[in-house]
Amino acid sequence: MNAPTLTTERLTLRGHHPDDLDALAAMWADPAVYGMIGGKPRPREEVWIRLLRSVGQWSVFGYGAWAVCDRASGQVMGDIGLLESRRAILPELTVPEVGWTLVPAAQGKGYAGEAMRAVLGWAEAQGIARTCCIIDPGNGASIRLAEKLGYGASVEGVYHDRRILIFHRGET
Numbered sequence: 001m002n003a004p005t006l007t008t009e010r011l012t013l014r015g016h017h018p019d020d021l022d023a024l025a026a027m028w029a030d031p032a033v034y035g036m037i038g039g040k041p042r043p044r045e046e047v048w049i050r051l052l053r054s055v056g057q058w059s060v061f062g063y064g065a066w067a068v069c070d071r072a073s074g075q076v077m078g079d080i081g082l083l084e085s086r087r088a089i090l091p092e093l094t095v096p097e098v099g100w101t102l103v104p105a106a107q108g109k110g111y112a113g114e115a116m117r118a119v120l121g122w123a124e125a126q127g128i129a130r131t132c133c134i135i136d137p138g139n140g141a142s143i144r145l146a147e148k149l150g151y152g153a154s155v156e157g158v159y160h161d162r163r164i165l166i167f168h169r170g171e172t
Helices: 020-030 045-061 111-125 142-146
Strands: 011-014 065-072 075-084 097-102 131-135 152-159 160-170
Touching: 011 075, 011 131, 020 045, 020 075, 020 131, 045 065, 045 075, 065 097, 065 142, 075 111, 097 152, 111 142, 131 142, 131 152
Parallel strands: 097 131
Antiparallel strands: 011 065, 065 075, 075 097, 131 160, 152 160
16 A cells, blocks of 8 residues: 545645655754654664655555645655554553654644644544654643644653653544
8 A cells, every 4th residue: 555645725745755865864864853853863874764664654554654745835844644663662552653743944833733633534534543642741842732633641651761751542
């Protein structure tokens, strides 16, 4: 299965392509992005592996991540969607994870919420009602977005020796 294309008022969510590497590598090298997501820049090689993982998850699980693009220009603005990452997190994640990452120029403009509402609507139509997300405790903007999207009942967790919050959505 390939990623379906989703559209919103301002965005197109489409499957990842090898040509997205430059835009995604630049995003993951920006401190405004990685500062609250792991605390260190992602090397180009790691971004390439993430891109390939995004493509492959659709084939294996029937869901995955999308490249977030501006509808008017087609410019890649981020990466968003569902993950089956099998992370070494305590406590263990038992439902699909969602995540959103946008370039700094797209942050604070409502794009993540707009895209995530489309993703969650698609997921629910596929029978994926329960999801979780992990957020750095200092990332107030993402915590507020998670709560607006219906994520709640956060629990503390640990990932790569860093404290995280795990939020759940849907029936438990």
